[in-house]
Amino acid sequence: MDPVDVRCAQRARERVSLHEVAWQPYRLPHPFVLLLLVIAMFGVTFATSAGAADAAPTARRAAQLTYMVRQDCGSCHGMTLAGGLGPALVPAALKGKPAAYIKQVILYGNKNTAMPGWSPLLSEADAEWIAERLLTGFPDGR
Numbered sequence: 001m002d003p004v005d006v007r008c009a010q011r012a013r014e015r016v017s018l019h020e021v022a023w024q025p026y027r028l029p030h031p032f033v034l035l036l037l038v039i040a041m042f043g044v045t046f047a048t049s050a051g052a053a054d055a056a057p058t059a060r061r062a063a064q065l066t067y068m069v070r071q072d073c074g075s076c077h078g079m080t081l082a083g084g085l086g087p088a089l090v091p092a093a094l095k096g097k098p099a100a101y102i103k104q105v106i107l108y109g110n111k112n113t114a115m116p117g118w119s120p121l122l123s124e125a126d127a128e129w130i131a132e133r134l135l136t137g138f139p140d141g142r
């Protein structure tokens with residue numbers, strides 16, 4: 001065969017093999033790699049949600065909490081928190097009570113009283129935020 005023909009034939013073969021490579025069906029990564037990816041995704045999700053629970057409430061959450069305290073807590077403690085079925089929650093009434101105690105009552109309630117625990121609805125940071133503000137004068141929210 002003429003040397004030029006030989007090179008042509010070689011190139012033709014190369015072209016065919018390149019073509020084959022390009023048209024290989026997509027192969028999934030090794031199952032172990034997939035498993036690592038899934039674990040990493042769960043890790044990121046968990047880290048961000050746990051971080052959100054610990055961080056101080058955002059402005060949006062603070063507005064929600066203010067509304068909730070005025071409406072839900074207010075239904076027992078009075079809309080102005082000056083007392084009703086439940087005792088007054090104004091700074092003068094709470095004077096000397098530690099924020100940690102107030103936070104505890106908010107989260108877990110007082111046994112054998114009408115005061116319910118709010119831990120299903122409030123995070124630790126939420127309860128802390130409310131406790132601190134009850135002690136210093138709760139925001140109006142209007």
Ligand code: HEC
Nearest residue numbers: 069072073076085086087102105106110113114115116118
């Ligand atoms: C169903 C009525 C009711 C609701 C709703 C309610 N409370 Fe109470 N709360 C009470 C009663 C009754 C007490 C008094 C319990 C006792 O005698 O120990 C109390 C006690 C407390 C105390 C302790 C006060 C003190 O001087 O020791 C805090 C703080 C408090 N509530 C905060 C809240 C907050 C914040 C909310 C809303 C997230 C809320 N409460 C919702 C009825 C209620």
